[in-house]
Amino acid sequence: MMLKLNDPVTKLSGVGPQLASKLERVHVRTVQDVLFHLPHRYEDKTTVSPIGALLPEMSSVVIGKIDLAQVVFGRRRSLLVKISDGTGSLTIRMFHFNRAQEKSFQRGLWVRAFGEARRGAKGLELIHPEYRVSADEPQGGLDTTLTPVYPTTDGVSQLLWRKLSDQVLSSAFTDLNELIDRRCLPPQMQQAYEAASLQQALATLHRPNADLNMAAMQQANSAAHQRLIMEELLAHHFSLRKTKDLRGRDRAPVLEPDQSVNQRFLANLSFSLTGAQQRVCKEVTEDLMTQTPTMRLVQGDVGSGKTVVAAMAMLQAASCHVQTVLMAPTELLAEQHFQTLSAWFNELGIEVGWLASKTPAKQKRDTIARLANGELLVAVGTHALIQEAVDYRLLGLVVIDEQHRFGVEQRLALRAKTPKGQVPHQLVMTATPIPRTLAMTFYADLDVSSIDELPPGRKAVETVVIPAQSRRDEVIQRVLAACQQGRQVYWVCPLIEESEALEAQAATDTAEELSDALKSLNVGLVHGRLKPKDKEQVMARFRAGELDLLVATTVIEVGVDVPNASLMVIENAERMGLAQLHQLRGRVGRGREQSFCILLYHTPLSQHARERLKTLRETNDGFVIAQKDLEIRGAGELLGTRQTGSISFKVADLIRDQHLLPSVEGSAKKLLKLTPQHVDALIERWVGSKENYVNA
Ligand code: ADP
Numbered sequence: 001m002m003l004k005l006n007d008p009v010t011k012l013s014g015v016g017p018q019l020a021s022k023l024e025r026v027h028v029r030t031v032q033d034v035l036f037h038l039p040h041r042y043e044d045k046t047t048v049s050p051i052g053a054l055l056p057e058m059s060s061v062v063i064g065k066i067d068l069a070q071v072v073f074g075r076r077r078s079l080l081v082k083i084s085d086g087t088g089s090l091t092i093r094m095f096h097f098n099r100a101q102e103k104s105f106q107r108g109l110w111v112r113a114f115g116e117a118r119r120g121a122k123g124l125e126l127i128h129p130e131y132r133v134s135a136d137e138p139q140g141g142l143d144t145t146l147t148p149v150y151p152t153t154d155g156v157s158q159l160l161w162r163k164l165s166d167q168v169l170s171s172a173f174t175d176l177n178e179l180i181d182r183r184c185l186p187p188q189m190q191q192a193y194e195a196a197s198l199q200q201a202l203a204t205l206h207r208p209n210a211d212l213n214m215a216a217m218q219q220a221n222s223a224a225h226q227r228l229i230m231e232e233l234l235a236h237h238f239s240l241r242k243t244k245d246l247r248g249r250d251r252a253p254v255l256e257p258d259q260s261v262n263q264r265f266l267a268n269l270s271f272s273l274t275g276a277q278q279r280v281c282k283e284v285t286e287d288l289m290t291q292t293p294t295m296r297l298v299q300g301d302v303g304s305g306k307t308v309v310a311a312m313a314m315l316q317a318a319s320c321h322v323q324t325v326l327m328a329p330t331e332l333l334a335e336q337h338f339q340t341l342s343a344w345f346n347e348l349g350i351e352v353g354w355l356a357s358k359t360p361a362k363q364k365r366d367t368i369a370r371l372a373n374g375e376l377l378v379a380v381g382t383h384a385l386i387q388e389a390v391d392y393r394l395l396g397l398v399v400i401d402e403q404h405r406f407g408v409e410q411r412l413a414l415r416a417k418t419p420k421g422q423v424p425h426q427l428v429m430t431a432t433p434i435p436r437t438l439a440m441t442f443y444a445d446l447d448v449s450s451i452d453e454l455p456p457g458r459k460a461v462e463t464v465v466i467p468a469q470s471r472r473d474e475v476i477q478r479v480l481a482a483c484q485q486g487r488q489v490y491w492v493c494p495l496i497e498e499s500e501a502l503e504a505q506a507a508t509d510t511a512e513e514l515s516d517a518l519k520s521l522n523v524g525l526v527h528g529r530l531k532p533k534d535k536e537q538v539m540a541r542f543r544a545g546e547l548d549l550l551v552a553t554t555v556i557e558v559g560v561d562v563p564n565a566s567l568m569v570i571e572n573a574e575r576m577g578l579a580q581l582h583q584l585r586g587r588v589g590r591g592r593e594q595s596f597c598i599l600l601y602h603t604p605l606s607q608h609a610r611e612r613l614k615t616l617r618e619t620n621d622g623f624v625i626a627q628k629d630l631e632i633r634g635a636g637e638l639l640g641t642r643q644t645g646s647i648s649f650k651v652a653d654l655i656r657d658q659h660l661l662p663s664v665e666g667s668a669k670k671l672l673k674l675t676p677q678h679v680d681a682l683i684e685r686w687v688g689s690k691e692n693y694v695n696a
């Protein structure tokens with residue numbers, strides 16, 4: 001059959017409307033989408049491994065004779081089947097099984113199984129492997145290529161993906177054009193292009209020959225991989241640039257600053273702006289004076305003073321009688337901004353509204369009504385600002401603090417909030433700096449400003465790493481000593497991801513323990529389960545210096561600002577990520593005193609945890625930490641759904657392929673010059689319909 005790339009998937013045999021709608025869920029609509037729907041990993045079923053040669057985390061085919069099969073009742077009922085092949089033995093373990101399966105495993109029969117070996121209590125285990133039981137020793141039946149595993153969705157099996165990709169791979173396309181002129185690429189990349197045509201490269205990724213070993217496929221350094229990765233990186237880069245260009249067609253209100261209001265604002269501050277703050281304020285001011293909607297990321301390390309920059313921008317909007325909101329990811333942080341901004345703005349006769357999901361209904365209705373009729377010019381809050389049925393009279397500026405918690409969906413929701421034809425300016429504040437190469441390539445749609453200077457007199461926080469089991473008492477004594485010198489202390493309890501309730505309980509227990517051990521101190525407690533009013537009351541008392549020690553869960557991760565606090569203890573620091581620890585640590589070191597951070601950990605430490613703690617001990621520099629974070633953790637999280645909500649790659653991996661990033665921008669420039677007519681097709685091919693989502 002002759003297929004064209006633009007044919008709908010229903011052209012493929014076996015694809016009806018029902019399957020087509022399932023494929024739509026993974027953005028596969030056309031034949032081209034199937035061709036570019038690439039495996040995200042491979043399984044090697046081309047050879048049989050001796051059981052004795054298996055290592056944990058290895059996925060292999062094994063063949064063995066059943067020595068024993070039994071149902072055991074441990075914490076969970078499970079079926080255990082012990083098999084051996086003369087080189088060693090392992091256990092197949094199943095938690096879900098029926099009578100027929102249970103009976104099929106008979107001592108003396110043969111099993112061929114494929115799965116990932118895991119370390120069990122008594123040697124290696126395969127949990128729910130693919131398997132087949134036979135009376136005779138299985139022969140042959142091995143695959144001749146590595147088995148591709150495709151990203152998928154409910155109701156579309158791997159077998160089905162293989163059938164679909166078989167069809168497109170066997171079609172001779174006349175319209176599978178090379179969209180990249182290789183002269184625009186760096187020399188080593190040009191070689192990759194000579195070594196494999198687009199069609200060959202795609203075939204290699206879909207059906208790798210067994211002689212391409214798994215390691216090579218995983219590292220993705222074949223010519224086939226390299227050229228596809230480069231194309232994908234370029235396509236995303238172009239897509240973001242296009243988003244930015246499209247934004248140029250939208251209109252936002254032109255906001256002229258009022259110099260006399262600005263001067264009054266600055267005169268009221270208890271400090272003067274740092275050079276970096278002044279520079280960034282100027283960049284933002286100029287953005288807001290244009291009718292192109294601003295989309296600027298303001299990055300600055302914790303404590304660099306982003307709030308005042310946001311406030312100046314909001315003042316610019318309010319001076320023009322245009323509405324502006326500040327959104328923060330947590331209620332605690334939003335409340336603090338509310339207080340800071342109220343203090344600054346009320347002096348200038350500007351009222352600040354407050355809106356969060358837990359705000360009492362009557363007050364909420366009132367605020368919403370006053371936002372709708374334009375009486376309120378400034379509001380601070382959480383997502384409630386966009387989730388509730390709020391209609392703004394004229395929303396001109398949105399400031400989002402600690403942006404890594406906001407996804408694209410929220411940004412889009414915001415756009416929908418504005419009257420037709422008007423798009424608000426957006427300012428996103430983040431303390432997680434984005435390494436330069438990434439920023440140039442993958443934030444091509446944002447303008448970036450950096451507050452790269454801390455307010456004067458700040459001393460770097462001194463960080464120590466201490467095993468909790470043996471030296472907890474010593475740490476408690478240090479807390480006492482700090483408080484006796486008039487300082488205040490945070491004690492951060494472990495992160496328990498699965499359960500806010502358990503986390504709250506752990507914090508409550510710790511607060512009790514510390515109150516008992518430190519009878520002379522006033523101890524406060526905040527956690528996510530407290531009523532907002534109670535939470536705010538505790539925070540207010542801590543800020544006022546009435547509490548010496550604040551026991552908290554990671555709810556205080558972002559933004560909380562109490563300059564007199566000079567010691568922070570973090571329990572189970574080994575469970576937290578680098579960025580999170582850096583954020584937490586940023587709660588101290590805000591005053592003139594030397595501050596300390598004590599990271600308590602429990603052994604044994606994983607390799608990554610050890611590296612994270614070491615990094616924190618060695619540096620306070622947010623940029624260095626972000627780079628390290630990128631290396632240790634992978635770009636997935638940094639850039640993934642949490643941050644952009646849109647970028648997911650088919651073959652590229654921003655960590656593994658970071659050596660390619662520096663050449664993306666330059667190559668893109670050359671391509672734009674030489675073959676601008678191919679750019680849209682390239683985006684369509686690699687980013688496809690997701691682009692609509694970004695541009696929506
Ligand atoms: P972040 O960038 O982490 O959001 P904040 O805006 O909370 O930082 O500022 C941290 C602290 O530094 C606040 O107490 C703020 O008032 C203070 N601050 C901000 N700018 C300056 C400055 N130029 N000089 C002195 N202190 C400042």
Ligand code: MG
Nearest residue numbers: 306307401559
């Ligand atoms: Mg902040």
